[in-house]
Amino acid sequence: MLAPLLATSVLSASIVVAQVKTDNEADLDPADWIEREAGIPVTDKLTIEKCGSCHAPDDKGNLSRISWIRATPEGWSQAIKRMVKLNGLSITPQEARDVVKYLGTWHGLSPEEAKPVMYFTERRIQDETIIPNEAVQHGCASCHAFAQPMSSRRSRREWGLLQNMHKALYSQADYQMSQPAEGQPEPEDSSKKPITRGEVALDWLSKEANLHSATWADWRPRIRTPKLAGTWVLSGKLRGQGRFVGEMTIAPAGDDFTTTTTLRSLETGQTMTRSGKGLVYAGYSWRGTSTGSGQPAKPDDMAGTLRETMWFAPDQSSAQGRWYWGEYHEFGVDVTMTRVTGGPVLAAVSPLGVKTGSKGTDLHIYGASLPSDLSTADLDFGGGVTVRKVTVLSPGEAVATIDVSPQAIVGLHDVALNGTVLPKALPVYRSVDYMKVTPETALAHLGGIKYGKGYEQFEATAWSKGPDGKPGTDDDFPIMPVDANWAMKEFPTVTYDNDIKFVGQLDNAGFFTPNVEGPNPERRFSRNNYGEVWIVATAKTLNGKDGKPLSAQAYLVTTVPAYKRWDQPEVSQ
Numbered sequence: 214m215l216a217p218l219l220a221t222s223v224l225s226a227s228i229v230v231a232q233v234k235t236d237n238e239a240d241l242d243p244a245d246w247i248e249r250e251a252g253i254p255v256t257d258k259l260t261i262e263k264c265g266s267c268h269a270p271d272d273k274g275n276l277s278r279i280s281w282i283r284a285t286p287e288g289w290s291q292a293i294k295r296m297v298k299l300n301g302l303s304i305t306p307q308e309a310r311d312v313v314k315y316l317g318t319w320h321g322l323s324p325e326e327a328k329p330v331m332y333f334t335e336r337r338i339q340d341e342t343i344i345p346n347e348a349v350q351h352g353c354a355s356c357h358a359f360a361q362p363m364s365s366r367r368s369r370r371e372w373g374l375l376q377n378m379h380k381a382l383y384s385q386a387d388y389q390m391s392q393p394a395e396g397q398p399e400p401e402d403s404s405k406k407p408i409t410r411g412e413v414a415l416d417w418l419s420k421e422a423n424l425h426s427a428t429w430a431d432w433r434p435r436i437r438t439p440k441l442a443g444t445w446v447l448s449g450k451l452r453g454q455g456r457f458v459g460e461m462t463i464a465p466a467g468d469d470f471t472t473t474t475t476l477r478s479l480e481t482g483q484t485m486t487r488s489g490k491g492l493v494y495a496g497y498s499w500r501g502t503s504t505g506s507g508q509p510a511k512p513d514d515m516a517g518t519l520r521e522t523m524w525f526a527p528d529q530s531s532a533q534g535r536w537y538w539g540e541y542h543e544f545g546v547d548v549t550m551t552r553v554t555g556g557p558v559l560a561a562v563s564p565l566g567v568k569t570g571s572k573g574t575d576l577h578i579y580g581a582s583l584p585s586d587l588s589t590a591d592l593d594f595g596g597g598v599t600v601r602k603v604t605v606l607s608p609g610e611a612v613a614t615i616d617v618s619p620q621a622i623v624g625l626h627d628v629a630l631n632g633t634v635l636p637k638a639l640p641v642y643r644s645v646d647y648m649k650v651t652p653e654t655a656l657a658h659l660g661g662i663k664y665g666k667g668y669e670q671f672e673a674t675a676w677s678k679g680p681d682g683k684p685g686t687d688d689d690f691p692i693m694p695v696d697a698n699w700a701m702k703e704f705p706t707v708t709y710d711n712d713i714k715f716v717g718q719l720d721n722a723g724f725f726t727p728n729v730e731g732p733n734p735e736r737r738f739s740r741n742n743y744g745e746v747w748i749v750a751t752a753k754t755l756n757g758k759d760g761k762p763l764s765a766q767a768y769l770v771t772t773v774p775a776y777k778r779w780d781q782p783e784v785s786q
Contacts, residue, residue: 243373250368250424252280257315263304264312267296278374279320281424284365285327286317286494287334317494322366323432324497324527333360335522335535336542338656348394349417352410355389362418366426369419376411390414432495432527439493439529441470444553446581446609448560449536449546452651453513453670453723455480455694458560458579460609461550466490472503476515479563479579485515499523499532512668513544513724523548530554540665541658541775553581559635562628566640566675566693569597570619576639578611578628587611593629594639597621617641623680625690640692646678647757648695650750650767657717657771659730659742664774671723671767673697673750695763697750699723704745704768709737712744716771719748727771743772 254274255261261276268276275281284292290313296302304312321327332339344350344359353362367375379386390411397408441463449457459476474487491501501523505516523534530552537545551558558581567574576594584591585608589600597618605611625637651672658667673695679688699721701713715736717727728742736742745768752763 243370243377246370246373248281248368248370250281250370253283253320253424255280256319257312259308260312260315263302263308264296267300267302278371279316281368281371282365283320283322283367283424283429284316285322285330285334286313286498286500288365289313289316289320314492314494317498318436318496319433321495321498322364323426323428324495324524325428325432326366326426327364327495327498328524330360330363331522331524331534333358333364336537336545337535338543338652345417345421346396346413348396348410348413351392351395352390352414353418356383356385363422366422366424366429367418368424369415371424372415372418372422376415435527436496438468439496439525441493441525441529444581445532445550446553446558446560447474447476447548447550448579449476449548451513451515451544451546452672454478454515456561456563457546458609460553460581463491468492470501472501474503479561487519489519489521491521493525497525497527497529499525499534503536512539512666513670515546519546521548523550539668540660541667543668544670555582557582557584557630557633559628559630559633559638562635562638564693566642567598567615567617569617569621569623569641569643572616573601574615574617576613576615578613578630579609580630580635581609583608583611583630587630589613591631593627595622595626595641598626598639598641623677624688640677640690642677642690642692644677645675645692645755645763647676647684648697648750648752648755648763648765649674649676649691650748650765653767655725655748655767655769657725657727657769658774659717659727659771660774661727661729662731664730664776666727667774668727669725669769671699671719671725671748671750673723673752673765675752675755675763695750695755696753697723698753700749700751702747702749702766704747706745710744711736712746712771715742716744716746716769717742723748723750725769730774741773743770745770 252275255276264276264279268279270276293309329343341359343363344354353359376390390409392410393407394410394413400407442465443463445461447459447461456479457476458479459474461472461474464471469490469492472489472491477484486506487503489501489503491499493499499521501521502518503521504518507516509517517538519536519538521536523532525532532550534548535545536548560580563577583605585605587603587605589603592600592603592613594615597620599616600613601616602614603611621641623641623643626639626641628635628638655669657669660666675692675695677690677692678684679690681688699719701719703710703713715728715733717725719725732739733742748767748769750765755763757763
């Protein structure tokens, strides 16, 4: 179980200068391996002062352990917490922030390394697709997301020491890693032990998550103080509340930034303002908070305080990420931003989904610096879509009246304004073929008496089978949200199941509120209010080919609260 529980641990740290795999490495404890990889020197005085008494320096400026690890800001923050709890580190909150900012920048990840695992820091719940094989899955991702180890880079020796730390702290980790690896041949010599999951994981991570990657070597000399001040056009989506457009103004505040954001709902037209602050690690990795101007009236109210995690492109022209909040981080706005530099910027179009053969559809185009003399010749929506008229309402909004040919190419069309392109922004469909409910699998937590509830918001979306005409293939695409009626249906697991009576309430907008925690005397065996149900959406106006309303369902597990919470069980006492 390889997690980026970074830096010095309960294991000894020796002064090292590099590492290669020696002939007898397999017979040695990783603490006894010889380091031959070059370390990354630590140059920050505060980091040396706070860490150097335990992490011994060498004549090249390396600090033991630290110089052979790179990690995200969250990883280094986690390491400092462990040093405080387990090793007696004395450090003030401001000093800790400064050390994390240095290490998260100069001993961090390259943009290319960080982007595939941003979902981890964005607190997204999703199926992981980056796990390379079954042995690594069981060895590293049985107890936590695989994105956790992949949020760091280490020398081979450091990956070995991390395995040691897991074995020392978690008995289950020792068992998991010592099991024979899946997919490996049996040893020809019956006296030899089979290759273990831990060995496979160590070899894979040493190669694919190595300390000195090509992308890090490319990025390190390019790290610079981010110049983000100015106006950014923003588009976002919140499940159950639809899409938003707006602007964020970023202003410098010392080494950090302040923000003012204006958002407009494309569903209701409501506008809202937010103010916040943020900082950037490694020249691209934004962490911030912002607060709305009103008092939240419901759990997923946009007026609440949001934590912002965003990945800025290396050229600092665009950004993407998630702004999340909620007791379990279950609510979050998917955000894309583009810097305003004087030329036209495209952010979104509305409504989503135009049908082949339709005529006279008014398509609203949102962005910034839209030219007042915008003409039909300036806009291009791809094959089969003809622009008949354009009206510019403001520099941030225009309306294009379009016709869609019956032979128009089905799929996600680009929206282009001369040389400015908003990719895959306009779904063109021939028919609504089926419907999906998202999330397809969901988790809610009981609460409300002593513990916080963990809510869930469901959404119904219409889908096209795509050009190949086959459902469930890679060319399928979403068309538009669907107005639906919502209901719960029993998911039978035992003969006396009656979960829909106890797990909670589902409103007419697909918002699920779990029941309270605790034993329920009205339930058989006084069980808690946990359970499993189907969440069923039935379209109000869309019918399938059989003439009946389209329907879809999702699976929901309502479970007990997280009675204890910690980011590191070994130091939370």
